[in-house]
Amino acid sequence: MKETSMKAVSVQQILLFVLSFVLVFSLFCWSLVTGATEVFTAEQQATSLQPLKGTFSQSKNIKPLKRPFKSEGSFVYFPNKGLLWHTKKPVDSLKLFAHDGVYKIDEQGALQKEAQLDNDFFLALFSANEQKLAKFFTTEVLQSEGGVQVICLALTPISDTMRSLFKQVNLCMSEVNVGTKIPNKIELIEEKGNNTEILLQLSSAKVSPRELAYFD
């Protein structure tokens, strides 16, 4: 009888131990997993908020013009802050697309607000963020160009004003870091048949302090 009760106690103790072990182990694993996620998200966010630098080439096919108008230059995209667009050829011009408007930057580095449409939509295109894009466009996924890393979207403007400007915008983007997408091709198709194709390429060149200063 005693032996039986002793056996019963030890079985209970073993069960209790096993349960405690499973619980503690699960908690440990969960904390490890979540900790890793937190570390991963922070790292990803830090990467995605870093300014990105690259080059572009733009080709405009405008019906009344005899030949396409081509231009090229460099850009700095600072997520959540804006886009610095430096056209080098055929004309040298520097513009900052900020959330509160478009600024022309003169040779002395002074910012002059331009009286024109502020091209908020262009910042949305650069963000390649579906939520931001949805403010301006309805989205349709196109067949991928250049492999699985490249996703192409056909964007149709929502507002009357945007519709009067563009019939459709095609946006192709690729993932540069985990969770960070950047457009590598933007095609703006106008109602009258004119179109603008912009090809973008990230470069390894570092963003200069002077360039960064424009975002402040």
Place this chain on the structure above:
Amino acid sequence: MIKSFIKGLTSLLNSLSNKSYIALWLLMVVTSSVILLMKLNTTEQQYNAGLLAALEINLPEHQAAIALGQNYQNKLLLLVGHTNLEQAATMASEIRARLQDKSWLASIYSNPLNSKQLQQLVAYYGSSPFSYLANSQKETLRTALKNNQTQTITDDYFSLLNQWADPIVSQSLEKDVTLTLATFLKERLLTNAQGDTHWHFSQQELMLKGDDFSYIPVFISIKPAYVNIRDSVAIYQELQRIKVDYTHPSAEQNNASEVLMTGMILHSAAASLQAQSEISLFGLFSLVGVMLIILLAFRAITPLIACLAVIGSALLVGIVALMLWFDSIHLLAFVFAVSILGIAVDYGFHILVLRQHTQESAKGIRSIVFLPLTIALVSTIAGYSLFFTTPINLLHQVVVFVGFGLVGAYLSALLLLPSIRFSNMGTSFAVLPKQHFAYLFIAILVFITSISRLNFDDNIGNLNTKSSLLVQEEQKVAKLTGENVYPYMVLITGNSQDSLLQESQQLTKNLRTQGAVLKSITDWQLPQAEQQKNIALVRANWQSDHYRDITPYLDDNAIESALAKAKPIALLPTFIAQNMGVDIQKVSDQYWTALLLNAPLSELQNLSVAQSPNASYVNLPVALSKQLGEVRSNVLQVALPAILVILVILSLYFGFTSALIMLLVPTVSAGLALVFSQLFQASLNIFNVLACLLIITLAIDYVVFFRAHGVTKLISHTVSLSAVSSALTFGVMSFSATPAVSSFGLTLLIGISLAWLLSHLTPLTYLNKL
């Protein structure tokens, strides 16, 4: 002679049978009705509202200022506000869709870059794109010629071409590949529109940022044919419904929204609605009041029906005369004309009281009342006719309505009422207090001592009625846009459109250099010579090969062939006026335009205007207020001879002393009415003074009755009935929301009451013994 003429007329009237009287009355009513129906069927009567429409504008510069301001008549601006800009844009889009199919709509848009307006501008200026140049481009082209360099021209072209989303560039490219037109339109539409104002683009939308809301504008133009009272009221009501549907107060802070409205047409509509409501309300109140007085006085239905026939005839004849006389009728004329109810019914009272209290035959009654009724009619019409001497159109219409209406009432009363039979005694309105000259003396004394304290203010703004809600919205919109809803005007005149444009261009340049923010026709229309100069500037640069970096992109000889076709564009100020609100008008064989300034002129700017030979700063409200002030001062000069004429007429019948005392009663009553009106109003105006003229003419009747028939209960009863009905119909006007009407009504109410009192207190019947 007068006496024998009156006798002759009386005997002629008495020679007719009762049936003939009714036939004559029916003839008058049927003829008037037929004329009215024919008039209503053949032409649509035009109506107007607002005090400016009530005035007669004589000076050409004032007529020009009003004509140039007409551009604002058919423009409306709605600001659709929401805490969230996208929601505001959606709401604005819904409102545009809701109004899109309205028959009165000429154009509607929120974004000038996405509108028919831009297409129309591209089409107009695209016919010769080098005729108009942006100021910046003109400078670039001049510098390029001077320094023989092409870089800036090339850079400007490529920069413009390089943009991603520019509707002006994409819409104008087909008309002009050199982008000269795009540069011009961009400068005029964007830089000028922005200026010192608060407009800017956000998320592709033209918008304004307020403290709580982001606002999307809805610019509305109304077809000119619909800028009339009836349609503007319908438009106003439609917009009010939209306002109600889209205004959600801050119950849920994140979902709050509002719609603000501005536009001159809204004021006309609000004034019209106010006038219409007052016409019905005052008309109904006066009619019910007068009917009650009749019922009280006679306690029978027959006299009530008879009086209503007299009032109805007066209204019918008055309306017919008004419609035949004037092409456009001011609605306030009907508000003033409500007074006809009170005066017309007096004629009925005089006859019916005699019928009630005497056993006279119809002929006998007609003989007794003919003289006093005729004097009453002539004196009232004479009094009202003095309004013809004022430059106030509205009052001319009141004279015609009341004048002819009273003739209708007079004839109806004389033809119909003496034959009516009823036996009820009714309630007496007679009051016979102890009479003494001391009362008149005291009244004169009070008047003389108080006259110096009278305070007049002729500011036209104080006479007008403006919806306080609309004014508040205008102030809010002005604060948001940084622009005045009603701009300050510098008027310029010229013998030809070209010379006018030349002077305007120079003055615009000078004033802008001195810091003025203004809209000028010369931003959109240039003299032929100036357009030719612009073409020459482009040609000179092309000949100097300054377009060489651009030409590889263009078709062969594109610039050359465009230059070959280039010529000054024919002026089309009406088109510009429709789109931009700046205009040229022809008034008194001269061409006129106005520079529309955002603020009053500074001293330096005033000097520039003074130096410009054909320019002048016009402040229409101040000019019209001054004009009203002069009219007020001139009323005495008009009234004095009129009073002397009445004095002569009365003297012929009653003798000079009697006539003088008889005249003192209404004159002192009128003067005291002004003194007492001052107690209720901050300041007196021309309408208080004009009311005095009427008090004199109405109160003359009271003293004539007492003087002619003696101070008896019967005459007191008649005079009291007449005074109560007049005081009621004029008194009701003092509740009007329009200060012009309420001032008029208040002074008349006080004046008639005082005249009734003084006519009872002054011993007029003893005058024979004096």
